[in-house]
Amino acid sequence: DTEVTQTPKHLVMGMTNKKSLKCEQHMGHRAMYWYKQKAKKPPELMFVYSYEKLSINESVPSRFSPECPNSSLLNLHLHALQPEDSALYLCASSRQGYNEKLFFGSGTQLSVL
Template identity: 60%
Template structure:
């Protein structure tokens, strides 16, 4: 069984559309994250949730809205997509709020045309 699974794996869409990426972990972890990896492979944290509570909210446009219905799920909704949003988005989880070992999903490659 996949520990951290995110869907879809590929997402191709037009500018201005709204899209969502879903993430689920079956590890029983308390904390989940969204990271963005740009074309130069630089990985930057966007959000983290601990037991459904928002802990970290980096300087991310408010077009990005995470939602955690329960501690096993953290979804990412993006409104009014822009060309610069094209990247690979990774979901991750850790046992506690201290990120001593992150488990990553396989990524969602978002292409905005």
């Protein structure tokens, strides 16, 4: 199994809603990532979890809250988002992190109304 699975594939939410994005991998990878990608732009790193501990937070607003319940799962909790937060949210994993190839999920296309 070389897949990173993300749910939901599409999400529409209002600015007062609370929602969560989910990501799962069963490759035994110990590093997991959240990236944000706007249309026609490269992915931008948001968070990195290494061995289930948050190791990098790229100055992301607190309305985005990551969680890593175990080594296979990664969540991104969303609250009070703004329309400019609309984007493709990509989860990725790597074997141990740092200098290894990334396996990306197919992403969640988020629209904030």
